Amino acid sequence: MIDTLIHILLLLIMPPLLLGVINRVKAVFAGRCGPPLLQPYFELWRLLRKGSVFSSSTSWVFRAGPLVSLAATLTAALMIPFGGHGSPISFAGDLLLFAYLFALARFFTTVAALDTGSSFEGMGAAREVTFGCLAEPVLFIVLVALARESGFLSLTGALTYASGGMWPSGAAPLMLMAVALFILFLVENCRIPFDDPTTHLELTMIHEVMVLDHSGPAFGAILYAASLKLFVLGALVLHVALPFGAMQGWLGWISFIASMVLLAILTGVVESVMARLKLLKIPQVLLMALSLAAFALLLTVR
Numbered sequence: 001m002i003d004t005l006i007h008i009l010l011l012l013i014m015p016p017l018l019l020g021v022i023n024r025v026k027a028v029f030a031g032r033c034g035p036p037l038l039q040p041y042f043e044l045w046r047l048l049r050k051g052s053v054f055s056s057s058t059s060w061v062f063r064a065g066p067l068v069s070l071a072a073t074l075t076a077a078l079m080i081p082f083g084g085h086g087s088p089i090s091f092a093g094d095l096l097l098f099a100y101l102f103a104l105a106r107f108f109t110t111v112a113a114l115d116t117g118s119s120f121e122g123m124g125a126a127r128e129v130t131f132g133c134l135a136e137p138v139l140f141i142v143l144v145a146l147a148r149e150s151g152f153l154s155l156t157g158a159l160t161y162a163s164g165g166m167w168p169s170g171a172a173p174l175m176l177m178a179v180a181l182f183i184l185f186l187v188e189n190c191r192i193p194f195d196d197p198t199t200h201l202e203l204t205m206i207h208e209v210m211v212l213d214h215s216g217p218a219f220g221a222i223l224y225a226a227s228l229k230l231f232v233l234g235a236l237v238l239h240v241a242l243p244f245g246a247m248q249g250w251l252g253w254i255s256f257i258a259s260m261v262l263l264a265i266l267t268g269v270v271e272s273v274m275a276r277l278k279l280l281k282i283p284q285v286l287l288m289a290l291s292l293a294a295f296a297l298l299l300t301v302r
Contacts, residue, residue, distance in 0.1 A: 025268025065112025124209030
């Protein structure tokens with residue numbers, strides 16, 4: 001019961017903090033003071049207090065997009081373990097539902113963008129779906145490889161085994177999966193070198209362009225869902241890369257929180273030292289991640 005409560009508290013409190021850490025790291029590399037560490041919380045609170053404006057040309061799909069995206073991401077977050085502790089929701093086959101929940105969130109985000117009738121947002125939706133077609137197979141293949149090597153069809157069993165008992169005998173596939181998942185982590189969260197969440201250059205915007213017409217609490221739900229997705233996929237990367245399965249009690253929670261902060265710092269460093277890739281180069285990088293995941297799967301069936 002206590003582990004479940006801590007799990008939920010981390011989901012509600014910690015995701016915006018990761019965005020604050022990333023922004024501060026990027027500011028340090030740029031030689032600026034940067035925004036306060038808690039600025040994402042202030043932004044969410046400001047949006048929740050504002051009103052929303054809806055175009056008369058939109059339907060219920062536009063209003064439902066942010067809510068469905070947030071609900072799907074929250075449900076997926078309840079299926080992944082944190083540290084050496086199990087997840088609140090766990091059953092055989094939940095890893096497939098985990099992947100499809102993110103697909104559902106992507107679907108409603110893109111459909112809401114198309115519902116505005118704007119060709120500009122349609123361009124962003126088309127790019128998002130194109131990259132999603134290459135990114136989602138990476139996640140599915142990694143999950144299949146984890147299930148094959150661990151013998152579990154649940155995320156809790158597969159990730160706990162991967163972060164504990166799998167490293168001595170399966171270090172090679174785990175390393176490949178960790179690299180593939182980190183690439184997936186960057187592209188799914190619209191981070192550099194795949195996308196720039198702070199850009200306002202029309203021809204290069206992807207995710208940002210799809211949510212331009214949202215405002216107030218609806219836009220706040222989108223921002224929180226984005227930070228939650230960053231948190232959940234980061235937890236997936238860390239479970240494959242680090243031995244959380246050997247840590248129990250408070251040590252597991254503390255090591256998980258510290259690792260998430262370090263992952264945010266690493267993300268900020270990557271965004272500071274790399275330039276954004278050309279759009280034509282992004283599919284090539286995603287295909288490389290897909291190849292790494294496929295090699296990892298081959299190593300698990302050896």
